[in-house]
Amino acid sequence: MEAEVLPHDPYAALRSRDYRWFITSLGFATLGMQMQGVVVGWQVYNRTGDPLALGLVGLAEALPFLTLALFGGHAADRVNRLWICMATTLSLALCSALLWGFSWRFQAGPLASAVWPIYGIIFLTGVVRAYYRPANTALGTDLLPKALYANGSTWRVSVFHTGMVLGPAIGGLIYAWRGPVVAHFLVMSLIATGFLGLLFIRYTPKAAKPRIGSIFASLGEGLRFVLSQRLLLGAISLDLFAVLFGGAVAVLPVFAKEILHTGPQGLGALRAAPAVGSVLMGLIMAHLPPMRRAGRTLLLCVAGFGAAMIAFALSHSFLLSLLLLAASGAVDNVSVVLRFTLLQMVTPEHMLGRVSSVNQVFIGSSNEIGAFESGVAARLLGLVPSVVFGGCMTLLVVAGTAWRVPELRRMDRIE
Numbered sequence: 097m098e099a100e101v102l103p104h105d106p107y108a109a110l111r112s113r114d115y116r117w118f119i120t121s122l123g124f125a126t127l128g129m130q131m132q133g134v135v136v137g138w139q140v141y142n143r144t145g146d147p148l149a150l151g152l153v154g155l156a157e158a159l160p161f162l163t164l165a166l167f168g169g170h171a172a173d174r175v176n177r178l179w180i181c182m183a184t185t186l187s188l189a190l191c192s193a194l195l196w197g198f199s200w201r202f203q204a205g206p207l208a209s210a211v212w213p214i215y216g217i218i219f220l221t222g223v224v225r226a227y228y229r230p231a232n233t234a235l236g237t238d239l240l241p242k243a244l245y246a247n248g249s250t251w252r253v254s255v256f257h258t259g260m261v262l263g264p265a266i267g268g269l270i271y272a273w274r275g276p277v278v279a280h281f282l283v284m285s286l287i288a289t290g291f292l293g294l295l296f297i298r299y300t301p302k303a304a305k306p307r308i309g310s311i312f313a314s315l316g317e318g319l320r321f322v323l324s325q326r327l328l329l330g331a332i333s334l335d336l337f338a339v340l341f342g343g344a345v346a347v348l349p350v351f352a353k354e355i356l357h358t359g360p361q362g363l364g365a366l367r368a369a370p371a372v373g374s375v376l377m378g379l380i381m382a383h384l385p386p387m388r389r390a391g392r393t394l395l396l397c398v399a400g401f402g403a404a405m406i407a408f409a410l411s412h413s414f415l416l417s418l419l420l421l422a423a424s425g426a427v428d429n430v431s432v433v434l435r436f437t438l439l440q441m442v443t444p445e446h447m448l449g450r451v452s453s454v455n456q457v458f459i460g461s462s463n464e465i466g467a468f469e470s471g472v473a474a475r476l477l478g479l480v481p482s483v484v485f486g487g488c489m490t491l492l493v494v495a496g497t498a499w500r501v502p503e504l505r506r507m508d509r510i511e
Contacts (some may be wrong), residue, residue: 106382109248114297115239119255121293122232125185126256128286130263132192133345134367135271135279136218138360139199140211141349147479149211150346151471156215157222161456164226169318169453172231173446178299181235182291184228189287191221196280226456233452237440238299245440247382249433254378257429260371268364302445318450325442330501331394331435332455334493338398341489344405345370346470350479356414369418370425377426381433391507394434395498397427402490409483 109115140149172180194217240248270279322329344351345367352363404424411417443451473482498505 106247109240109244109251112239112244114299115236115248117293117296118236118239119252121181121185121290121297122236122252123255123259123290124286124293125188125290126259127263127266128192128283128290129188130260130367130371131267131270131279131286132195132283134264134267134360134364135276135283136195136214137346137349138268138271138363139276140214141353143211147347147350147474148471150349151474152215153218154346154471156218157225160219160222161226164223165230165453165456166318166450167453168227169230169450169456171227172234172449172452174449176299176301177231177235177238177449178294178297178301180227180231182294184224184231185287185291185294187224188221188228189284189291191217191224192280192284192287194220196277196284199276199280229456230449230453233456234448235299237448238301238445239297242441246433246437249436249440250378250382253429253433253436254375254382257371257374257378257425261368261375264367264371265364268360268362268367271364272360318447318454321443321447321451322454326501327391327504327507328438328442330497330504331438334394334398334497334504335431335435337493338401338490341486341493344408344470344483344486347474347479347483350474351417354479355412356417358414362414365418366421369421370428373422373425374429376422377429378433381430390434391504394431394507395494395505397431399491399494400424400427401431402487402494404487405490406484406487409480409487 110119136153137150140153141147143149195214198213198217236248236252237245267279267283270282322332348366349363352358352360352366356362356366358365401424404420404427408417408420408424411420439451439455440448470482470486473485476482477485
């Protein structure tokens with residue numbers, strides 16, 4: 097007698113009260129932080145006119161993040177994860193308050209064109225996010241049973257990318273309408289609202305396992321676990337090098353101003369376009385049963401991301417550029433959900449913080465260091481050739497990963 101197959105419930109994770117509050121908090125905080133990315137990027141480029149200055153914004157956040165992320169993961173496995181999320185979300189709101197205060201106080205005068213205070217505040221943001229990200233990842237996993245990890249990942253990524261849709265668009269509009277002072281104040285308010293959402297979560301942390309050895313031995317345990325999991329390491333490395341070379345977000349202000357001839361509103365739309373594609377793909381995935389041939393799909397989606405970046409670099413049409421960025425976001429959503437679900441499935445609960453921090457180091461390297469790489473490459477190669485080169489490198493990374501990690505290519509369902 098065959099076992100009864102239960103119908104797929106696309107909203108299963110959302111039926112958890114605490115998970116709903118968690119992704120609500122995540123949504124507001126993401127909305128604010130994505131707004132901040134557009135506002136800071138346009139503010140810095142307006143003051144300098146130099147694409148390298150945009151890369152330095154990414155570097156200012158990446159240095160403290162990459163230095164401290166493993167310690168953040170250790171803390172997430174030793175301290176109440178909800179408490180860490182609350183403290184770091186509040187701290188992110190305070191960093192936004194500093195950006196607001198600087199922009200308001202020095203609208204004119206000798207510091208009106210200075211960018212070093214902005215770099216300093218973004219550096220502090222990187223310190224905070226090194227502790228926020230691992231705890232946030234682990235907390236979201238704790239709030240769901242294992243059977244709902246894939247569904248929860250889909251909704252979580254969709255909510256995150258919804259913030260990436262609305263944040264840049266709203267940030268660009270507010271910057272164009274009222275300037276950076278009002279925009280930074282709104283960012284601060286949204287992140288503070290994210291903090292308030294965490295107050296409604298009922299969370300009882302599991303007892304931490306006794307620590308054996310030093311803190312550095314604990315950090316090494318998380319790193320060794322990732323290195324021992326070829327599937328997970330292959331998926332993470334694929335994301336690292338693909339986004340490191342293939343991303344063009346950091347130089348979007350230059351594309352908007354110099355090639356597509358639009359203002360901060362257009363920049364907001366360009367920044368939002370990948371997330372629009374991602375959200376639409378997330379809604380489709382939430383209503384589909386568990387994916388088959390997941391490994392091959394992951395490789396094809398990353399290759400599609402690189403191809404979309406090449407086409408975007410060559411486009412001179414604002415509408416076509418939006419469509420290509422949306423396509424890049426759609427395929428990126430699939431790869432992010434697959435990678436995040438794989439991480440949750442293979443990682444023991446007591447190591448989630450440390451393993452998540454290793455993953456975040458890879459992601460931080462690809463995003464923040466990738467932003468610096470984009471700025472340097474644009475300065476050395478020129479804007480369009482640098483993005484075309486990055487897209488071609490992404491395609492080579494996919495081919496190399498498929499060859500070196502054949503088990504990733506053969507992976508079927510993530511279980």
